[in-house]
Amino acid sequence: MRYLLCLELFLSLSFLSGCANLMSNGSLDTAGLTASGAVAKGPTAKRLKASGPVQIVFKPVLNHIDITNYYSRSTTHAYSDNELVKTLTDIANFTVKTKTVAVDNQNQTATYDLTTIKKTGLVDLSDFAMPDLGETLELMLTNQGKVLRAGNYPPGTLFFVPPVSLPNKPVKVGDSWPMTSEWVSLKSGLPLKMKTLSTLRAIRKCGTTGRCAEIDLTGTVQLEPTRSENDGSANKLPKFVSSMNGSLLFSLTRGTVLYSYLVSSESLSGKNTRIIIRSCMVSSVVKPSDENLLGSVPVQCRPLDQPPKY
Numbered sequence: 001m002r003y004l005l006c007l008e009l010f011l012s013l014s015f016l017s018g019c020a021n022l023m024s025n026g027s028l029d030t031a032g033l034t035a036s037g038a039v040a041k042g043p044t045a046k047r048l049k050a051s052g053p054v055q056i057v058f059k060p061v062l063n064h065i066d067i068t069n070y071y072s073r074s075t076t077h078a079y080s081d082n083e084l085v086k087t088l089t090d091i092a093n094f095t096v097k098t099k100t101v102a103v104d105n106q107n108q109t110a111t112y113d114l115t116t117i118k119k120t121g122l123v124d125l126s127d128f129a130m131p132d133l134g135e136t137l138e139l140m141l142t143n144q145g146k147v148l149r150a151g152n153y154p155p156g157t158l159f160f161v162p163p164v165s166l167p168n169k170p171v172k173v174g175d176s177w178p179m180t181s182e183w184v185s186l187k188s189g190l191p192l193k194m195k196t197l198s199t200l201r202a203i204r205k206c207g208t209t210g211r212c213a214e215i216d217l218t219g220t221v222q223l224e225p226t227r228s229e230n231d232g233s234a235n236k237l238p239k240f241v242s243s244m245n246g247s248l249l250f251s252l253t254r255g256t257v258l259y260s261y262l263v264s265s266e267s268l269s270g271k272n273t274r275i276i277i278r279s280c281m282v283s284s285v286v287k288p289s290d291e292n293l294l295g296s297v298p299v300q301c302r303p304l305d306q307p308p309k310y
Contacts, residue, residue: 044310158186241266243264246263263303
C-alpha cells in the first residue's frame with residue numbers, strides 16, 4: 001500500500017553510522033547527485049483518451065487481500081575534507097499482505113491489516129512505516145488516504161504520513177495537487193517536513209483491471225528548526241537538501257496502487273564533511289494476479305535511473 005520513500009531511511013543510515021558526529025555548519029557540495037538519465041523499465045500500460053475529470057480514491061472491499069512486492073536500494077557516501085571515508089549500500093526486498101478487515105461506508109473509512117510475510121536485507125521496515133517480518137500493523141485510513149490510526153504509534157510520527165497523496169476532488173489530465181506532511185523521527189528525534197506535488201499525467205489501460213491513473217510525483221523533505229528549551233533560540237541544524245521524483249499507476253476501478261517507482265537524493269553537509277545518499281524504491285502488486293502488471297519480471301530499481309515511461 002505505501003509507496004512514499006520518506007527520508008526516515010536517510011536519517012537512520014546517517015546517524016547510526018556515526019556520520020552525524022562529523023557535522024557542523026558549512027557550505028553544501030552537491031556533487032554526485034545528478035541522475036544518469038537512464039529510464040527504468042516498468043510495466044506497459046497503453047495510454048487512453050482522457051474523457052473528463054476522474055475521482056482518485058481508495059475503494060475498500062471487506063476481506064479483500066492483496067500482496068505487494070517492494071524493492072529498495074540505497075547507497076550512502078560519507079566524505080571528510082573531500083575524501084571518501086565510508087560507503088554503505090543497503091538493499092531490501094520485502095512482501096506485504098494487506099487485508100481489508102473493516103469498512104465504514106458512512107464515514108468513508110476502512111481498516112487494513114498489513115503483514116510482512118517475506119523479507120531479505122537488514123533494513124528496519126519501520127523506516128518505511130511498515131511492519132517488520134512476521135508483524136502486523138493495523139491501519140485505519142479515509143478513502144482519500146488520511147491516516148486515522150496506525151497500530152500503537154502516536155500521531156506526529158512517520159506512520160501517520162499518508163501512504164499516497166490523493167486529490168480531494170475529481171481531477172482531469174494535467175491537474176496537480178499538493179500535500180504537506182510533518183513528523184518527528186522516532187530514531188533521531190528530528191522534526192521533518194515533506195512537501196509533494198502530484199500531477200495526473202495520463203489515463204491508461206492497466207491490464208484486465210481497466211483504467212488507471214498515471215500520477216507523477218515530485219517533492220522535497222526538509223529539517224524543521226526547533227526551539228531550545230533553555231534560551232528559546234533556534235537550534236543549529238546541518239545543511240540538508242533533499243529531492244524526490246517518481247510515478248505510480250493507480251487503478252480507478254479497484255482504488256489501489258498497482259505499481260510505483262520513486263527515486264530520491266539527499267545531502268547532509270557541514271564545514272568539512274558531507275553525506276550523500278541516493279535511493280530508489282519500487283512496488284508492484286503480485287496478487288490478485290489480474291493486478292500484477294509486471295508478471296514474472298523481478299521488482300528492482302537503480303537509484304540513478306529516472307522513473308519508467310509506460
